[in-house]
Amino acid sequence: MSSAKPTIDDVARVAGVSRATASRVINNAPGASGPLRVRVHEAVAKLGYLPNEAARALASGRPRAVDVIAVTCNPPGGWLGSNPYYSRVLAGMMPLLADAGAQLRVHALSHDSAPEALDEIAAGVTLGAVLSDVTPTLAARFHRRCRRTVSLVPTAATVPAMVADNIGGAYAAVTELHRLGRRRIAAIHGPVISSCAADRRIGHLRAVEQLGLAEVSAAAPFTREGGYQAAQQLLAQHPDLDAVFVACDLMAAGVVQALTACGRRVPEDVSVIGFDDSVAASCTNPPLSTMRLPVEEMAAAAVRLLLSGDITSGHRTLFPAELVRRQSTAR
Amino acid sequence: MSSAKPTIDDVARVAGVSRATASRVINNAPGASGPLRVRVHEAVAKLGYLPNEAARALASGRPRAVDVIAVTCNPPGGWLGSNPYYSRVLAGMMPLLADAGAQLRVHALSHDSAPEALDEIAAGVTLGAVLSDVTPTLAARFHRRCRRTVSLVPTAATVPAMVADNIGGAYAAVTELHRLGRRRIAAIHGPVISSCAADRRIGHLRAVEQLGLAEVSAAAPFTREGGYQAAQQLLAQHPDLDAVFVACDLMAAGVVQALTACGRRVPEDVSVIGFDDSVAASCTNPPLSTMRLPVEEMAAAAVRLLLSGDITSGHRTLFPAELVRRQSTAR
DNA sequence: GCTCTCACTGGAAGCGGTCCCACGCGGTTA
DNA sequence: TAACCGCGTGGGACCGCTTCCAGTGAGAGC
Numbered sequence: 270m271s272s273a274k275p276t277i278d279d280v281a282r283v284a285g286v287s288r289a290t291a292s293r294v295i296n297n298a299p300g301a302s303g304p305l306r307v308r309v310h311e312a313v314a315k316l317g318y319l320p321n322e323a324a325r326a327l328a329s330g331r332p333r334a335v336d337v338i339a340v341t342c343n344p345p346g347g348w349l350g351s352n353p354y355y356s357r358v359l360a361g362m363m364p365l366l367a368d369a370g371a372q373l374r375v376h377a378l379s380h381d382s383a384p385e386a387l388d389e390i391a392a393g394v395t396l397g398a399v400l401s402d403v404t405p406t407l408a409a410r411f412h413r414r415c416r417r418t419v420s421l422v423p424t425a426a427t428v429p430a431m432v433a434d435n436i437g438g439a440y441a442a443v444t445e446l447h448r449l450g451r452r453r454i455a456a457i458h459g460p461v462i463s464s465c466a467a468d469r470r471i472g473h474l475r476a477v478e479q480l481g482l483a484e485v486s487a488a489a490p491f492t493r494e495g496g497y498q499a500a501q502q503l504l505a506q507h508p509d510l511d512a513v514f515v516a517c518d519l520m521a522a523g524v525v526q527a528l529t530a531c532g533r534r535v536p537e538d539v540s541v542i543g544f545d546d547s548v549a550a551s552c553t554n555p556p557l558s559t560m561r562l563p564v565e566e567m568a569a570a571a572v573r574l575l576l577s578g579d580i581t582s583g584h585r586t587l588f589p590a591e592l593v594r595r596q597s598t599a600r
Numbered sequence: 601m602s603s604a605k606p607t608i609d610d611v612a613r614v615a616g617v618s619r620a621t622a623s624r625v626i627n628n629a630p631g632a633s634g635p636l637r638v639r640v641h642e643a644v645a646k647l648g649y650l651p652n653e654a655a656r657a658l659a660s661g662r663p664r665a666v667d668v669i670a671v672t673c674n675p676p677g678g679w680l681g682s683n684p685y686y687s688r689v690l691a692g693m694m695p696l697l698a699d700a701g702a703q704l705r706v707h708a709l710s711h712d713s714a715p716e717a718l719d720e721i722a723a724g725v726t727l728g729a730v731l732s733d734v735t736p737t738l739a740a741r742f743h744r745r746c747r748r749t750v751s752l753v754p755t756a757a758t759v760p761a762m763v764a765d766n767i768g769g770a771y772a773a774v775t776e777l778h779r780l781g782r783r784r785i786a787a788i789h790g791p792v793i794s795s796c797a798a799d800r801r802i803g804h805l806r807a808v809e810q811l812g813l814a815e816v817s818a819a820a821p822f823t824r825e826g827g828y829q830a831a832q833q834l835l836a837q838h839p840d841l842d843a844v845f846v847a848c849d850l851m852a853a854g855v856v857q858a859l860t861a862c863g864r865r866v867p868e869d870v871s872v873i874g875f876d877d878s879v880a881a882s883c884t885n886p887p888l889s890t891m892r893l894p895v896e897e898m899a900a901a902a903v904r905l906l907l908s909g910d911i912t913s914g915h916r917t918l919f920p921a922e923l924v925r926r927q928s929t930a931r
Numbered sequence: 932g933c934t935c936t937c938a939c940t941g942g943a944a945g946c947g948g949t950c951c952c953a954c955g956c957g958g959t960t961a
Numbered sequence: 962t963a964a965c966c967g968c969g970t971g972g973g974a975c976c977g978c979t980t981c982c983a984g985t986g987a988g989a990g991c
Binding site: 274319321322323324326327334352353355356359360363367372373374375376377378382386388389392393493519522523525526529548549551552553554555556 | 605648650651652653654655657658665684686690691694698703704705706708709713717719720723824850853854856857879880882883884886887
Binding site: 287288289290305329330 | 978
């Protein structure tokens with residue numbers, strides 16, 4: 270018994286057929302049949318043959334792998350550990366990829382190294398790439414080098430995208446707070462560099478304007494600490510605020526803690542509404558009302574599009590955000 | 601300008617050298633030098649050449665990719681979205697992989713499909729594989745097919761592993777509760793199938809025995825809901841419990857909520873201590889004391905080992921768990 | 932001045948597949 | 962019966978790159 274991995278040639282020899290026929294049978298392609306199929310399958314089983322992905326990729330020009338790319342602050346990958354959002358992206362993709370027998374490659378980049386790294390990734394992309402947190406500029410650049418790209422964040426119009434209705438979601442959240450009778454509604458936005466944060470800000474402003482409210486807001490990174498500090502600051506400037514719209518659940522968790530620390534009761538004194546419906550939302554006390562984004566569905570749709578292959582430039586599907594009422598906005 | 605991707609042949613032609621020389625320069629290998637190096641680099645820049653990974657992998661027999669494998673309940677990937685633990689694993693690996701120019705492939709399997717799927721993955725593993733949530737049996741099977749494997753969970757002795765001291769951590773947690781004067785300490789364990797959960801249970805039992813406490817415990821899945829229900833059940837059976845050791849922060853978040861819902865104050869009436877120090881731990885109210893596992897460091901160490909290449913069967917590094925004191929155990 | 936090194940360089944053989952194409956053979960149609 | 966068709970099959974040319982090996986020329990030693 271040789272310890273070297275069996276190749277398709279070994280299979281062909283054992284089965285007594287040509288390499289071409291073996292390939293056809295293994296790939297379940299037409300043009301081979303009956304007894305030969307059986308013999309090849311037997312040979313495969315006997316040898317424990319498993320095709321070499323690299324060779325397959327090279328020969329066919331279309332290996333089966335999907336790339337997920339996120340660009341964030343240093344260190345690369347830092348985001349992954351701290352924000353459950355990204356896990357949901359991966360989770361949404363896995364079942365489909367598993368069914369398709371495709372692999373998932375994860376790339377985490379930092380802003381400074383992103384441009385060249387993106388080019389490199391674009392060169393290696395096979396089935397397609399999903400951009401999960403990339404600035405519009407970078408997304409466009411990437412898309413120029415690799416057409417098989419789908420973005421999960423608002424981006425240049427040319428890049429196909431499966432995006433959440435961040436504007437509408439933020440609008441709905443503020444409206445809900447207003448509906449609850451809140452009038453001194455503050456907002457905590459995400460970092461300016463994030464296009465999601467930008468859209469949520471737009472939705473907030475639109476609602477504030479339409480409802481005739483005063484605009485009170487602060488910005489912070491998408492972390493619990495960021496939310497905590499922003500809330501403290503906001504509370505110092507506007508001690509009478511009675512509601513906070515927070516652009517991310519993780520921040521919102523910090524906001525609830527800050528409010529509690531400052532003697533405000535949630536939801537009696539201050540209503541809080543988050544965004545994302547991440548695991549953190551249900552872990553807070555009281556549990557957070559939030560705008561649920563169908564992240565998994567969006568990611569799945571992106572993969573489905575990539576697997577289908579017919580990706581039309583400019584395609585855009587908008588996924589609505591759904592209000593999840595929990596205790597932080599109970600009256 | 602042809603739209604076809606340039607190949608190394610194009611580079612060689614433009615640079616006026618042979619393909620072999622171009623390859624040497626591009627791979628920074630010895631045996632080519634001086635003016636030729638410059639010319640090749642110029643050609644690369646001019647053409648925007650980027651090597652084809654598949655071809656490289658095939659020709660050299662050693663592509664650069666690390667596989668991360670987790671086996672969980674259906675659907676495959678479900679775990680990823682709901683438990684921040686796994687994100688930390690990926691986050692810990694990314695910086696090292698980025699430096700090494702290696703790719704990260706993520707595989708999520710469900711229990712029923714795992715055995716065959718694992719064999720297939722093992723055949724494709726290149727730099728190595730990291731097992732992040734696999735039963736000892738499956739881990740051993742995988743390791744038999746692929747030596748370049750490191751486990752992040754307790755497993756068969758032969759499989760190299762970077763594991764957390766779950767036993768010691770659980771022991772320390774219970775001891776801490778005892779130190780705080782708690783005597784009616786309950787425990788909520790994870791699912792029996794998880795070897796981490798099993799070890800944490802062992803640590804708990806050891807402490808309980810040594811401290812002469814009564815053993816009170818329940819088991820639940822590693823989710824907030826699981827923790828909530830287990831806590832309710834425990835509370836019904838033992839209304840006088842004054843502390844809970846919970847084998848996972850996500851469950852612990854549910855426990856805190858259940859305690860609050862049942863009129864217990866945390867930490868005044870009941871101390872709660874979690875495990876993992878995941879994002880959820882700091883989002884709860886009050887924030888959770890917990891046993892911090894250096895997940896990122898463990899994952900990084902695993903990658904470092906794989907990149908170094910000298911993986912000795914049976915290698916085992918134990919990472920201590922560190923008590924993080926937060927409000928849920930304040931006195 | 933003529934070998935002998937030695938550092939470079941290019942030719943060419945794979946790596947393990949996919950897939951085009953030519954070939955042979957039994958069965959129709961003229 | 963001859964030309965024709967089509968399916969199943971095998972031969973062999975690639976895919977893009979690495980790497981072995983033989984060849985080349987310049988410099989050194991005799």
